Amino acid sequence: xxxxxxxxxGFAVVSxxxxxIASGAPLxxxxxxxxxxxxxxxxxxxLSRTEFIDSSGLGALIGGLKRTRVAGGxxxxxxxxxxxxxxxxxxxxxxxxxEYATPETAFDER
Amino acid sequence: MSGDRGxxxxxxxxxxxxxxxxxxxxxxxWIAVPSVPTEDRTLFMLAVSEVTTNIVQHSEPGVxxxxxxxxxxxxxxxxxxxxxxxxxxxxxAAALPGPESESGRGLALTLEVLDEFRHDATSEGNSWTLRxxxxxxxx
Numbered sequence: 505x506x507x508x509x510x511x512x513x514g515f516a517v518v519s520x521x522x523x524x525i526a527s528g529a530p531l532x533x534x535x536x537x538x539x540x541x542x543x544x545x546x547x548x549x550x551l552s553r554t555e556f557i558d559s560s561g562l563g564a565l566i567g568g569l570k571r572t573r574v575a576g577g578x579x580x581x582x583x584x585x586x587x588x589x590x591x592x593x594x595x596x597x598x599x600x601x602x603e604y605a606t607p608e609t610a611f612d613e614r
Numbered sequence: 615m616s617g618d619r620g621x622x623x624x625x626x627x628x629x630x631x632x633x634x635x636x637x638x639x640x641x642x643x644w645i646a647v648p649s650v651p652t653e654d655r656t657l658f659m660l661a662v663s664e665v666t667t668n669i670v671q672h673s674e675p676g677v678x679x680x681x682x683x684x685x686x687x688x689x690x691x692x693x694x695x696x697x698x699x700x701x702x703x704x705x706x707a708a709a710l711p712g713p714e715s716e717s718g719r720g721l722a723l724t725l726e727v728l729d730e731f732r733h734d735a736t737s738e739g740n741s742w743t744l745r746x747x748x749x750x751x752x753x
Contacts, residue, residue: 523634523637525633525634525637525663525667526630526633526667526670527630527631527633527634556637556656556659556660556663558660558663558664558667558720559664559717559718559719559720559723560667560720562719563715563716563717563719564716566713566714566715566716567716570714586652586653586656587652587656590653590656590657591656591723594657594660594723594726594727595710595719595723596710596713597713599713600713600714
């Protein structure tokens with residue numbers, strides 16, 4: 505898994521390339537913590553290049569969601585592929601994690 | 615679909631990178647059985663990932679793990695054998711935690727996507743049997 509963080513006007517985008525499983529989940533947790541520490545609590549996780557997710561990856565997303573909200577922001581998903589959406593639905597987390605077509609539109613309507 | 619068949623094995627030491635190695639092996643199985651529907655691939659991979667992650671996270675250094683992955687006769691199967699001390703596990707007692715929980719979904723998900731999930735204590739350690747029938751989504 506590769507993770508890339510990019511700064512935008514008013515939010516940051518964390519892009520996940522590959523499989524989001526136990527081996528990479530700590531990287532996502534750290535990236536979100538670093539953003540919050542730097543004062544950015546509005547985070548989009550771009551999953552358009554994420555091939556697969558399991559419960560460890562879901563845990564990292566939920567952890568990020570909780571911590572960004574505590575910091576006054578939010579964590580939203582963009583570009584969710586079918587393989588990831590299938591797992592989100594199985595766990596009912598599609599109702600908890602907001603999903604947007606692209607990272608650029610995730611915080612449009614604030 | 616039923617004409618496709620293939621088998622892949624992978625073995626190694628329980629370590630954080632081991633799960634990725636197993637999933638790489640599973641990807642190579644899909645190349646041998648191209649007719650397996652995408653949803654079956656995803657959900658079977660989910661079970662394999664959960665079970666091998668659980669073994670890796672609960673194993674002492676040096677535990678060996680062997681994974682046999684196969685697709686044939688409309689079934690996806692994984693047999694996972696480890697050399698860890700035999701565990702005692704209630705496979706029927708898994709429920710999804712609340713939406714705010716950051717862990718505890720692995721076993722419930724595994725049971726949800728499989729048609730058979732069995733654990734056997736062996737003389738060497740543990741044996742896990744995973745089976746999903748292909749093309750029966752919406753169960």
